[in-house]
Amino acid sequence: MAMMPAESVGQQVLFLRSLVLNQGEHIEREKARRRTPVVGYLCSYTPVELLRAAGTWPVRLNPGPRSIGHADAHIQSFACSFARGVVEALFDGSLDYLDGIVFPYTCDSLRAAAEIWQAERPGLFFHFLNLPLRMDGRAAAAFLREEFEHLGRRLAEAFRDPAPALAGELGRQRTMDGMYRALWARRGSSAYSAGDFLALAWARESLPLEEATALVQRLLMEDGGASHGGRPVLVAGGAVEDPAVLDDLERCGLRVVADDLCTGSRAFAYQATTCPDPWEALVRKYLDRVHCPTKHPAEGRIEHLLRQVEASGATAVIFLLQKYCESHAFDYPHLVDVLRQAGVPCMMVEIEQGSTFGGQTATRVQAFLETAGGEVV
Amino acid sequence: MKVSRLKTGQDLKRLIAGHYASAFRARYLRRPVAWVTSGAPVELLRAMGVLPVYPENYGALCGARRVAVELCEEAEAAGYRRDLCSYARLNIGSMLSGRGPLRGRGLPKPDLLIAVNNICHVVVKWWEVTARHLGCPLYVLDVPFVPSGREVTAHQLAYVREGLEEMVEFVARHTGRRLREGRLRRVLALSTEATLLWRRIQDRRMADPSPASALDMFTSMFPMVTLRGTRACVSYLQRLDQELAERVAAGAGPVPKARYRLLWDNIAIWFAFGLVRYVHQRGGVFVAETYTHAWGEYLYEAGDGHPMEDLARQYSRILLNVGLEERFRRMAEAIRRYRVDGVVFHSCRSCKTYSLGQLVLARRVREELGLPTVVIEADMADPRNYAEGPTRTRLDAFFEILEGRLDSVKGRGS
Incomplete structure (x- = not known):
């Protein structure tokens, strides 16, 4: 029996949208059936292949829209709502089903959230995964390998030795990511909305792998395409937790044809090289990928953004930036300069967990589309 | 309440003035200047004859002299959000406008930039902005975090050490100065x-x-x-x-x-x-x-x-x-x-x-x-x-x- 309903693909996508916002409810039920330990993780730099090879079910956690109450006593209001949501989830019981959690080092706010988890939840398998900040450093690969091997040793102690199954898991993930890239390349003419695509991206990181693979396979065959029209745009930014945010955007008269989001395609946009040593392959996958703004140097991402604009036919870029997210906010003025010089108009919409577009934001987006010029498809 | 201040406060004033004056003099003396973060291994730079200048200290100076707001506003007008670090904003604002409290100017321009993430991630982003604006070479030394329950591991030390060696090569390449162990x-x-x-x-x-x-x-x-x-x-x-x-x-x-x-x-x-x-x-x-x-x-x-x-x-x-x-x-x-x-x-x-x-x-x-x-x-x-x-x-x-x-x-x- 699968976790997803076995009905039409459209219904499956609807289920995914519910899964993204109600992870706990669905995963807890499925966990009881599968009897597989669930390890939550916070960002796409987590080596999910390693977690699966250790016999766990990795689930990327989405704090989602939730009111903040408990977290106020532990983390200040000037941390981003994503980090605050992660802390809130620690105390409101919604993540009690977890058997473990992995925090990769991305930014200062999530580091703090990790520290709070570590202090407040003794007994839970907790791992802080150090990552190189400089992805082009001479010793970055050796350092990352050692960090991955360290995580592997800890997983072996808590669950199962991941080494024997690692190569197989790398292959399965690689196959699925290839399908995701193919699906994303067709999204401009897809019948599905940007919110649906966001839910699909979350599904890649929270469904059991075989189900995510089957779903994307089905979509590749069955999405006949009946695009709903609108001006083609690319959305860029950090973590977008709620699919409704992207649907609100599309209702303003645009169509998202590509993304560069932490919770979108950035994690699978790059096709990793293969190598015989699975640990080396794991390192290369995470070292050579398209990086987020918390990594240095930043130039690779800028190039990726421009290439995506070209390849997708996007005529504008909408930045969706989490309030208080410093890494993205520092890059923003430069990205705007580069894009405008390339003739691509852009605008920024500030988002917070649980926020949907108010009328004012919708008016801003519509005004932007009108004044930015260009043909509306 | 009258608070008695330290007599050495006068020495301190002279030291601060002397530090910034030497930074302004450096280009005439062909002494390379590096803008560094407060967690930078400054000993290496000093040993290589490079003068370190601290934008964070400049931030404190601007804060104390109450000129931070006008400089921050320059950065905010250029798209840097108000919730970003105020040291970063005021430094960016000073750099963009050329204004600041040092004889009406900002910091003297650097020959190279060194950022280390051992105090925060923000400094790396801030230094990237600076490097782009000034067209200045930037080196980022990556010093991994030491989480609770873990010591500084041997592989972490080896990683940072390699980064330090790379930094010395970077400085030598851009200044022509060598590191002498003595x-x-x-x-x-x-x-x-x-x-x-x-x-x-x-x-x-x-x-x-x-x-x-x-x-x-x-x-x-x-x-x-x-x-x-x-x-x-x-x-x-x-x-x-x-x-x-x-x-x-x-x-x-x-x-x-x-x-x-x-x-x-x-x-x-x-x-x-x-x-x-x-x-x-x-x-x-x-x-x-x-x-x-x-x-x-x-x-x-x-x-x-x-x-x-x-x-x-x-x-x-x-x-x-x-x-x-x-x-x-x-x-x-x-x-x-x-x-x-x-x-x-x-x-x-x-x-x-x-x-x-x-x-x-x-x-x-x-x-x-x-x-x-x-x-x-x-x-x-x-x-x-x-x-x-x-x-x-x-x-x-x-x-x-x-x-x-x-x-x-x-x-x-x-």
Whole structure:
């Protein structure tokens, strides 16, 4: 029996949208059936292949829209709502089903959230995964390998030795990511909305792998395409937790044809090289990928953004930036300069967990589309 | 309340003026200038004849001279959001506008940029912005975080050491200057000497009355930040130590009859030193600050050790690069040694590495050490993120708790 309903693909996508916002409810039920330990993780730099090879079910956690109450006593209001949501989830019981959690080092706010988890939840398998900040450093690969091997040793102690199954898991993930890239390349003419695509991206990181693979396979065959029209745009930014945010955007008269989001395609946009040593392959996958703004140097991402604009036919870029997210906010003025010089108009919409577009934001987006010029498809 | 200031304050003024003057002179003397973050291994640069300049210190200066807002607004107009670090915003604003408090100008232009992530991620982003704007070569030294429950591992040390070697090559490539080991050892010895003096100076504050308060120490730390590894730094600290020793002998201090010995956590609020004076008026005196103590970490082994290994270790273990467990351990040790009665946490909106996690520390101080705490929200440089009235009200409530505790101790004793 699968976790997803076995009905039409459209219904499956609807289920995914519910899964993204109600992870706990669905995963807890499925966990009881599968009897597989669930390890939550916070960002796409987590080596999910390693977690699966250790016999766990990795689930990327989405704090989602939730009111903040408990977290106020532990983390200040000037941390981003994503980090605050992660802390809130620690105390409101919604993540009690977890058997473990992995925090990769991305930014200062999530580091703090990790520290709070570590202090407040003794007994839970907790791992802080150090990552190189400089992805082009001479010793970055050796350092990352050692960090991955360290995580592997800890997983072996808590669950199962991941080494024997690692190569197989790398292959399965690689196959699925290839399908995701193919699906994303067709999204401009897809019948599905940007919110649906966001839910699909979350599904890649929270469904059991075989189900995510089957779903994307089905979509590749069955999405006949009946695009709903609108001006083609690319959305860029950090973590977008709620699919409704992207649907609100599309209702303003645009169509998202590509993304560069932490919770979108950035994690699978790059096709990793293969190598015989699975640990080396794991390192290369995470070292050579398209990086987020918390990594240095930043130039690779800028190039990726421009290439995506070209390849997708996007005529504008909408930045969706989490309030208080410093890494993205520092890059923003430069990205705007580069894009405008390339003739691509852009605008920024500030988002917070649980926020949907108010009328004012919708008016801003519509005004932007009108004044930015260009043909509306 | 009249607070007696340190006589060495005049020396300090000369040192600060001299530091910035030498930065402006450097280009005429063909001496390379590097803008560095406060956690940069400055000893390597000094040994290579490169003059380090600290935009963070410049940020403090702008904050203290109350010119931060106009500079921040320059950056905000260029698209940098107001919730970003105020040091970064005011530096970017100064760079974009060419304005600042140093003879009406900003910092002298650098020849190279060095950023280290051992204090936060923000500095890397800020330095990237700077590199793009000035077209200046940038080197980022990656120093991994040391989480609670883990020590600095051998592979982490090897990684940082490789990064240091790469940094030396970078500096040599852009300046034509080589690293001479003998000179590096001399610089490290001076750093160690300064650190030992700084520790001794801090230790003098165990006396009652404390010979110095946060007002003195926030400014006196300038040479430890910007001049570490120089003879000038050591000479200044010797004079400061002497002055504090004399104060202790005379039973003198900024608040001779202080009732409460306090600890300050986080960066100073550079534009609101009046708040520290208000604490004095209420009978409190800061006898320790985690911020000023953080500069007492740079001890290097003498002799034939491996300086790069030593540097890698020291710069990995600095306060903002270690987990909350270690931060609490260091805080608890300071509370014990300096006989602290209560802790003031400055929750600084600009500094997430320092501030996020403070609420956990505050709770542990209350629950495990039984001391009262207060959290005040402000900013180190941008007064728009600060409200004097509510802050004083919070401090008033804190002093009431302190007073109640003192009364109950007296009651038990009688």
